[in-house]
Amino acid sequence: METGGTSTFILLQWIYITLLSVIKAQEVKVWPEVTGYLGHDVTLHCEFIQGPQVANITQVQWALLQPNGKENVIIVYNTILGPSIHKPYVEEKVGIEGLSLIIKDVNMTDAGLYRCSISAFPSGAFEGTTKLIVKEQMPLSVGVIAAVVIIVMLMLLIIAATTYLIFIKRCDSSVxxxxxxxxxxxxxxxxxxxxxxxxxxxxxxxxxxxxxxxxxxxxxxxxxxxxxxxxxxxxxxxxx
Structure with a gap:
């Protein structure tokens, strides 16, 4: 009896260690902070990091956290049932792409804390929280800045060429x-x-x-x- 009890204890300990290592390796990765701009779409990224043992994702849920700690569920995606958008949100406002949440036509009231919750088998549930900051004006991109610099350089080149031609013409008139x-x-x-x-x-x-x-x-x-x-x-x- 003692031998059987010892074997059972060792087996449970091995299962615990194995599951613990898997659970520790698996996690939900989100951006700590995301910036959105009025009138534009914004994506709140969510990624499930697999561990040594591959887990199957069964459900993804996005919710907006209230100041009192409660969750307002926005959308739930089930691998069998598909997406389900909760009121007052509508399909024209929110969507899901992969595990990430897409908020369309951002306004100031969309700012806040969002939680991505993932259920995976056999690992269990994982979650991550990201903060959405909404600003009024979108900054210039690198491409736009480069285009402005090129235009300014071309204008300076045209002015320099025009000045040179005027100078040459005046020199010719003095002959x-x-x-x-x-x-x-x-x-x-x-x-x-x-x-x-x-x-x-x-x-x-x-x-x-x-x-x-x-x-x-x-x-x-x-x-x-x-x-x-x-x-x-x-x-x-x-x-x-």
Whole structure:
């Protein structure tokens, strides 16, 4: 009899240790805090962490905790019976996806503590609590911020290009055309910072230099001082 009692005790102890290790390994994992925004949908995540022994989930329940500790059951999902939404909630307001609760068109009254309860066989019941915080305005996402930065950079690039073109145009407008007429071919020269001036200039007391073979009589004829008029003389003045 003692041997039988000892064997039974050892067997129970082994079962207890085995179940304890399984129960400790299995748990419900939820986010401690979730932020929702007015007019948007929010998902309260719930996950069942399996242990060494796989347990079958039979039912999932979501409830809103009241300040007095009571639970307002929102939705129950049974693997056999399917989902059941409790009043005053409706299908257009709440739903379940996997083990997570979806709240649609969030408003300020949706804020509070939510509890996810899971029944699993043969492990038993597990639960986790998450807090929903509701805010009015949704912050800008990383994609939106990146798009704004790219737009600003493009605008700065366009402004810089426009400024450069205006600067080049002004530089081109400061280049004047020089025209020199020496009774020969016309030469056009583009030179910056040059002012074209066309006027008639009268030179007085100009003495001509005698050329080779010129006789004394002809030299005497030109020895007199006379006025010579030159036309189309171009003055070049460097612009200050």
């Amino acid at each position: 004047n055309l020089i025209h020199t007429d020496t009774n020969g071919p016309v030469t056009d020269v583009a030179r910056p910072s040059v002012i074209k001036t066309e006027q008639d200039v009268v030179y007085s007391e100009v003495t001509t230099k005698p050329s080779r073979g010129e006789t004394a009589s002809s030299r005497y004829k030109h020895s007199k001082t006379e006025d010579i008029t030159y036309s189309e003389v171009i003055f070049l003045r460097q612009q200050q």
